[in-house]
Amino acid sequence: MITLIEKIGFPLSDENISVIESCAKIIKNGGLVAFPTETVYGLGANALIPDAVKGIYAAKGRPSDNPLIVHINDIDTLNLIAKNISNKAMLLIDKFWPGPLTIIFDKTDVIPKETAGGLDTVAVRMPKNEIAKLLIDKSGVPIAAPSANLSGKPSPTKASHVIDDLNGKVNAIIDGGSSDIGLESTVIDMSTDIPCILRPGAITKSMIESVIGNVILDKNLLNEHEKPKSPGMKYKHYAPDADIILVQGNNINNVVNKIIELSNSYTNKNIGIICTEETKDFYKNYNNVISLGSKNNTETIAKNLFDTFREFNKLNVDIIFAEGLPEENLELAIMNRLKKASGYNIINV
Ligand code: AMP
Ligand code: MG
Secondary structure, eight states: OOOEEEEOOSSOOHHHHHHHHHHHHHHHTTOOEEEOOSSSOEEEEETTOHHHHHHHHHHHTOOTTSOOEEEOSSHHHHHHHEEOOOHHHHHHHHHHOSSSEEEEEEEOTTSOTTTTTTOSEEEEEOOOOHHHHHHHHHHTSOEEOOBSSOTTSOOOSSHHHHHHHHTTTSSEEEEOOSOSSOSOOEEEEOSSSSOEEEEOOSSOHHHHHHHHSOOEEOHHHHOTTSOOSSGGGGSOOSOOSSEEEEEEOSOHHHHHHHHHHHHHHOTTSOEEEEEOTTTGGGGTTOSEEEEOOOTTOHHHHHHHHHHHHHHHHHTTOSEEEEEOOOOSHHHHHHHHHHHHHTTTOEEEO
16 A cells, blocks of 8 residues: 655645545545654544454554544534443533543444444543644544554654554654653543543543642552553553663662663673753763653653664664653653653652
8 A cells, every 4th residue: 555645734734634635535434544642643534434443453453442532623524423321421522622631431323343343332522633623623523543553662752653563554744743741641541430530641630630620540540450441551562672661769869879770780781771951960980871851841751752762772772771750740641651661660769
């Protein structure tokens, strides 16, 4: 398959809009288009056509029991695909849509089982990115879109990441620059009596609680041995090719010293280090050191994480030592991705 690769700039020109219109037509008619959102790039298909949705699973190599997030642009479409929408869910919608919050509802029969991974529920998000919004609008259908990476690889935050993984496997890739957030959406289950966060993201627990009161975290987020409620959270995800060892502790000097000790002990391996602006100078004697940004600017750290994983693939490192962060607010989402990438290979100091 020849993949069309289209670059789109802001503000959108008439030419850009007609490119988005042709991509929308591809989606409406059952094809696959990768497109930017504010979280990560998505691989979109018409959520209402089972064969189109199967195409997503095939292109990504995604297990068929891992349901897709359906992207919409208006509440009429929500009412078409979801039912039993609670008042609390409506409060979240008013506050956080469009934006990086995915909400799980009971599904209607309009959503085929392929889209829902065989579940009775459907995950729905209204994205904020202008290109994503226009694509949904022009296609006139809800768009099922998981992250536009090969299953198991880090989610794509730049079009070049999508091209590396999916060129030749999808009809079109829209290049809209780097993702603003760089981590996948927060997923919250509102289909149960007690709202439950299944995947942490940029909309944090405390932001959600300030709108609807107490919510819980899925047990799997507190203890890796608990079965996650979200099918996708059980797979090893987001990982670079090298093994990652995560070093965590309250005292940053102990963390740095442990990473230096480990780096010195793996003499026959090509090692990489993931650190912050505050600590990078401690690792001057090592070659493959990447700072995610300042620990005082966690938005930048979130934005750089997956790109850094892919940079390490180019450096051909065998093993990566990564500094941990305190697990609160946005750091909870960053640490969730790092822990999963490490396969829970964590050293506490
Ligand atoms: P991705 O689209 O790659 O960001 O992954 C979507 C995430 O949402 C995966 O972890 C899915 O398992 C999860 N998800 C999608 N639909 C549902 C659902 N109905 N119930 C629980 N989790 C879901
Ligand atoms: Mg994904």
